[in-house]
Each structure stands twice: as structure tokens, then as C-alpha cells.
Amino acid sequence: MARKILVVDDEKSIVKALCYALKKEGYEVGKAFDGIEALKVYEVFKPDMIILDIMMPRFNGYDFCKKIMGEKVWILMVTAKTDVIDKVLGLELGADDYITKPFDIRELLARVKSGIRRMDKSMKEGQRNTSIRRGELELIYENRQAILRNEDMELTPKEFLLLYELLANPNKVYSRDELLDKVWGMEYVGGTRTVDTHIQRLRRKLGKKYEKLIYTVHGVGYKGRADI
Structure with missing residues (x-):
């Protein structure tokens, strides 16, 4: 069964490019353009991983992380900010990895694959x-x-x-x-x-x-x- 990935970003061009690249890799992909819409899609889509932009209108990525804190889902945080404190905040709110804009799509795909490997390893360890x-x-x-x-x-x-x-x-x-x-x-x-x-x-x-x-x-x- 294909892994399910939810892409959340207010920049439609980025969402379109990521969805195309992820589908090409064989993933099942959902999308949302702000945090509020993402929460609704999350409840229905039940993704294994979320690629989450931090700086969004209405309801940002930090707010989204707080809402789903404790859920078993891997979060790859996308940020345009370079300050360490912004990355630390996202990671401490439950994000598992981060990538800074602008990014190379190949690097993002590598981080997605790395995250999935770690999820699989974590599940096996938990079974023991x-x-x-x-x-x-x-x-x-x-x-x-x-x-x-x-x-x-x-x-x-x-x-x-x-x-x-x-x-x-x-x-x-x-x-x-x-x-x-x-x-x-x-x-x-x-x-x-x-x-x-x-x-x-x-x-x-x-x-x-x-x-x-x-x-x-x-x-x-x-x-x-x-x-x-």
C-alpha cells in the first residue's frame, strides 16, 4: 500500500510541484493551502507524513502542530526562516525534520524517504x-x-x-x-x-x-x- 503524504503550503505553485513529484514517486498525496483546511483534510485523509509550511495565513504551521500533538504522524517542517529558534520551536512542537526554502526537490524527496525508513524502524522496535x-x-x-x-x-x-x-x-x-x-x-x-x-x-x-x-x-x- 502506498504511503499517504499531506502537503500543506499557502503557495499553490509549491503545492502543485510537490504533489507532482511525490505522485511520480508512488505516494498517495493530499493537499491543503492553510492550517485550518489542513486539519479538515488530515481527519479524512489520515496521512503517514505531513510536509508542512510554517508561515501561512489564518492558522500557521505552529498552530497546526499544537492541534495534532501526540498523533502518530511524521512531520517535515518547511520554513523560509533561517533563525535557529524558529526551527527549534517547530521541532519541539512535534515536527520530526525540517527543510529551508528555497529547497531542491531532490533533497526534499530524500528527506521523505529517510522519514519513512525511520517510521518503519520505529514500528519494528515497538513490536519487540x-x-x-x-x-x-x-x-x-x-x-x-x-x-x-x-x-x-x-x-x-x-x-x-x-x-x-x-x-x-x-x-x-x-x-x-x-x-x-x-x-x-x-x-x-x-x-x-x-x-x-x-x-x-x-x-x-x-x-x-x-x-x-x-x-x-x-x-x-x-x-x-x-x-x-
């Missing part, structure tokens, strides 16, 4: 070990769900994957660079500080008791614990 339990905390890989004291935790996709990686391999010490590679899967533009930021958020959400599942190895990085 679908859930992790630590006391009243349960992580279910298949639907990226975290449950603490019978309540769903509101984790971003990256927060979930980071916590899952640490707890799936208890007592393994990870450097920040290793965690970037495991969770973000690319040379991340924001640097290793984003790992610390995500760890801080996870600890706050886990609370006083369960924050101890994440241990700081000073001068190196972090490790997950098998128990509290």
Missing part, C-alpha cells in the same frame, strides 16, 4: 517491546501513550520517545548526543541543550516520586532506572 511499566507509570509504545496513576499524561512525541528510550534500557548511560540521535534522528539544529530542556519537562510532569526514574550522570548525560 510494546509497553513498559514502572509502578503506577505505564508507557505504551504502539500508540505513544503514557499513563500515570490511571491518568493520561500530556507528553509531546519527543518527550514520550525520550522517556521510553531511557526506561527501555535501564541503567544504560546515554550521552546527550546519543539521545539526540535516538530520539530526533538527525543533526539537531538546537544543540544538546534541548535534551536537558525535555528532561526538565518530563521530571515536572512525572512529579516528585517518578522523576527519580531519570537519573543525571554528571559530566556525561542521563540514564533511566529500573525502579524508584
Whole structure:
């Protein structure tokens, strides 16, 4: 079955060119010209991947990411901005990769193929070990769900994957660079500080008791614990 890709951009010429190139590669393609229309198409089309422009009228790409945060869909962010902070914001809202305008269509297609390979790898890894339990905390890989004291935790996709990686391999010490590679899967533009930021958020959400599942190895990085 062909992978389904949703193209979202307010520039019709770009949408037309991307749709043509993706269809030529064998993908099933949907399109939208702003964030509001994209949400409607997303609900019906159910894409595997979204190529998402950030700067759009009415409802921009950041707003769209917030709306679908936690969904199992790969997001390739397209931005005309070159500032690192803009790219970091999109990635921390759930985007998985980014490309800057103007771009070569061959580079975009290569990133699409890379994203699909990572999705396939992630699914296979999830099939091997679908859930992790630590006391009243349960992580279910298949639907990226975290449950603490019978309540769903509101984790971003990256927060979930980071916590899952640490707890799936208890007592393994990870450097920040290793965690970037495991969770973000690319040379991340924001640097290793984003790992610390995500760890801080996870600890706050886990609370006083369960924050101890994440241990700081000073001068190196972090490790997950098998128990509290």
C-alpha cells in the first residue's frame, strides 16, 4: 500500500510541484493551502507524513502542530526562516525534520524517504517491546501513550520517545548526543541543550516520586532506572 503524504503550503505553485513529484514517486498525496483546511483534510485523509509550511495565513504551521500533538504522524517542517529558534520551536512542537526554502526537490524527496525508513524502524522496535511499566507509570509504545496513576499524561512525541528510550534500557548511560540521535534522528539544529530542556519537562510532569526514574550522570548525560 502506498504511503499517504499531506502537503500543506499557502503557495499553490509549491503545492502543485510537490504533489507532482511525490505522485511520480508512488505516494498517495493530499493537499491543503492553510492550517485550518489542513486539519479538515488530515481527519479524512489520515496521512503517514505531513510536509508542512510554517508561515501561512489564518492558522500557521505552529498552530497546526499544537492541534495534532501526540498523533502518530511524521512531520517535515518547511520554513523560509533561517533563525535557529524558529526551527527549534517547530521541532519541539512535534515536527520530526525540517527543510529551508528555497529547497531542491531532490533533497526534499530524500528527506521523505529517510522519514519513512525511520517510521518503519520505529514500528519494528515497538513490536519487540510494546509497553513498559514502572509502578503506577505505564508507557505504551504502539500508540505513544503514557499513563500515570490511571491518568493520561500530556507528553509531546519527543518527550514520550525520550522517556521510553531511557526506561527501555535501564541503567544504560546515554550521552546527550546519543539521545539526540535516538530520539530526533538527525543533526539537531538546537544543540544538546534541548535534551536537558525535555528532561526538565518530563521530571515536572512525572512529579516528585517518578522523576527519580531519570537519573543525571554528571559530566556525561542521563540514564533511566529500573525502579524508584
